[in-house]
Amino acid sequence: MKYIAIIFLLLSGNSFADDCKNIYENIKKDSLKLNIEAFDQTTGSGWRILEEKHCYSQSAQLIDEYIKENGNVSSLLWHQLQMNAMSGNYKLAVAIGNKILEKEYSRQDNSPFLWAEYVEGTLAFLEEDNQRLVQNRNKLSSSADFPPNKMNLVVLDRLIDCIKCSYKKAYTGN
Structure with a gap:
């Protein structure tokens, strides 16, 4: 059986x-x-x-x-x-994230949208760099009055709350 x-x-x-x-x-x-x-x-x-x-x-x-x-x-x-x-393909996800950051850091604008910080925080989670994750979370928190930053702050908080989980579980809660 x-x-x-x-x-x-x-x-x-x-x-x-x-x-x-x-x-x-x-x-x-x-x-x-x-x-x-x-x-x-x-x-x-x-x-x-x-x-x-x-x-x-x-x-x-x-x-x-x-x-x-x-x-x-x-x-x-x-x-x-x-x-x-x-x-679960974190290595490729991180490589793609680095491409995103290259483009983001080459932009010269004063947007209140802290996209690079959200991407950095996500990459930090994937690379198990808790200190960098928290640093980027705190940067987002300082501009949480801008709705997209607030939404992304919620995600980074979930990643922190489930730091030892897979990205899927931390991101979705499942």
Whole structure:
């Protein structure tokens, strides 16, 4: 009986991976033709179809294909970072985060939006650098009156509260 349960678990795990691969293959061609809003910001469309099924690795892969096909869009890089982090591929997520930061630090504006601090805090979590995570959290906190900073502060607080968790669990609470 014990062996039957193990075989069932192994087969069901492969079934999930196969489902994700099949969904990816079925939506890839049409997804790559979508405009950026439909691909990136529309529930039930583009990479979000895969994300909604918890196919994080394939979500990241589809975003990568979209960027190659349609050009580099910064919001896509962030979502690609998140999907890689959700799938446990922290090394690639950090590399993408560093690309985001290169672009962010090259900007010369006085925006109240502390995007770099949020990205830095997320990378610090992925790299298990708790001190850097808290430092960036505190920077965001000092500008929490700006709504996007407040929203991102909530996320960094969740990462801190679940510092030993996976990114997926810390970010989603599940």
